[in-house]
Amino acid sequence: MDKMKKKRLYTSLIKxxxxxxxxxxxxxxxxxxxxxxxxxxxxxxxxxIVIATYIYTDDLEIxxxxxxxxxxxxxxxxxxxxxxxLWSVVCLWFTFRLFYRRELEEPVDVLSKASERILGDDLDFxxxxxSDNELGAxxxxxxxxxxxxYDSNYQLWKSLEERKxxxxxxxxxxxxxxxxxxxxxxxxxxFDGQLSPEKQQAMLRKMTGQxxxxxxxxxxxxxIHKLEDIIPEESCFTFGQLCKxxxxxxxxxxxxxxxxxxxxxxxxxxxxxxxxLVMQVCENLVANASRYADSRVNCRIYTDSGKLYxxxxxxxxxxxxxxxxxxxxxxxxGGDENEKEHFGLGLYICRLLCRKCGGDIALANNxxxxxxxxxxxxxxxxxxx
Numbered sequence: 338m339d340k341m342k343k344k345r346l347y348t349s350l351i352k353x354x355x356x357x358x359x360x361x362x363x364x365x366x367x368x369x370x371x372x373x374x375x376x377x378x379x380x381x382x383x384x385x386i387v388i389a390t391y392i393y394t395d396d397l398e399i400x401x402x403x404x405x406x407x408x409x410x411x412x413x414x415x416x417x418x419x420x421x422x423l424w425s426v427v428c429l430w431f432t433f434r435l436f437y438r439r440e441l442e443e444p445v446d447v448l449s450k451a452s453e454r455i456l457g458d459d460l461d462f463x464x465x466x467x468s469d470n471e472l473g474a475x476x477x478x479x480x481x482x483x484x485x486x487y488d489s490n491y492q493l494w495k496s497l498e499e500r501k502x503x504x505x506x507x508x509x510x511x512x513x514x515x516x517x518x519x520x521x522x523x524x525x526x527x528f529d530g531q532l533s534p535e536k537q538q539a540m541l542r543k544m545t546g547q548x549x550x551x552x553x554x555x556x557x558x559x560x561i562h563k564l565e566d567i568i569p570e571e572s573c574f575t576f577g578q579l580c581k582x583x584x585x586x587x588x589x590x591x592x593x594x595x596x597x598x599x600x601x602x603x604x605x606x607x608x609x610x611x612x613x614l615v616m617q618v619c620e621n622l623v624a625n626a627s628r629y630a631d632s633r634v635n636c637r638i639y640t641d642s643g644k645l646y647x648x649x650x651x652x653x654x655x656x657x658x659x660x661x662x663x664x665x666x667x668x669x670x671g672g673d674e675n676e677k678e679h680f681g682l683g684l685y686i687c688r689l690l691c692r693k694c695g696g697d698i699a700l701a702n703n704x705x706x707x708x709x710x711x712x713x714x715x716x717x718x719x720x721x722x
């Protein structure tokens with residue numbers, strides 16, 4: 338508030354005291370007039386005109402000539418000395434009471450309740466006051482402080498939630514690479530001593546590649562504070578290399594179900610995008626497809642107009658109408674609310690990573706049943722990425 342408004346409380350008090358002074362003076366004059374009136378009335382009633390003539394000189398009182406039965410007259414005469422101060426006190430009491438109720442009570446009550454709620458860590462309210470004096474300004478300052486505290490707490494809560502979501506996404510995305518490594522390990526144990534040195538070396542190279550991917554992904558995730566901070570690192574690789582890597586991952590993830598892949602494109606075609614993020618999306622999508630498929634998972638990979646498209650479909654029940662609208666929301670699990678191992682983050686992460694790479698994901702249901710998810714990526718060489 339400006340300087341003029343800061344003096345409002347003091348000015349208001351003056352405005353209340355001026356009428357109080359006028360009322361006090363008027364009441365004092367009325368009391369004095371009534372006192373004189375009742376003095377004369379009492380003397381006239383007593384029929385003592387002589388005393389009434391000399392009484393104001395106080396000579397009769399000094400000489401003791403005033404009759405004793407006129408003591409009531411003395412009470413009436415000197416009562417004004419008590420009534421006028423009493424009247425002034427009453428006027429001041431009513432004035433300050435009215436001043437408090439109109440100028441102080443409401444903002445003081447607002448500030449008191451606001452302090453209690455802030456002490457109780459409750460910031461979901463507003464501090465409002467109709468007063469335009471210093472206490473109104475104090476209420477405004479309280480509201481500003483409350484907003485700042487609320488924003489600070491909200492940012493802290495948001496940061497904690499983002500960290501929680503990032504940790505959940507991190508643990509979620511580690512599942513599929515670990516599953517792939519377990520598949521290679523089980524395969525090696527199953528053919529223990531029967532694999533040729535060439536196949537063993539090939540399997541070790543694949544496992545080493547998965548471990549290196551895990552290391553790069555871990556390093557990338559540990560360096561960010563939230564999922565939105567991920568920055569794609571563009572690299573060049575061929576369409577054939579990607580198809581081979583996707584097939585190997587899909588075959589291992591869908592070990593107990595049939596996995597079919599259709600590669601529609603030139604194997605030597607060069608792609609420019611973040612290979613790690615593309616594989617991360619593929620691992621999430623094939624894991625989801627395998628989870629909901631009855632017996633078969635299909636994958637189609639193709640390019641068109643500078644975009645890479647990867648579609649995973651299954652022969653399960655497909656998406657519900659609600660899932661088609663909300664499946665990419667974080668922690669959405671649809672009918673799997675009791676499935677503790679499913680966080681409901683897969684499609685949310687995939688959509689975010691696809692958009693980071695200039696693409697998106699689309700959900701649909703197959704004509705013969707089952708769900709289909711298509712991920713797209715921008716594969717044109719760009720200096721901005």
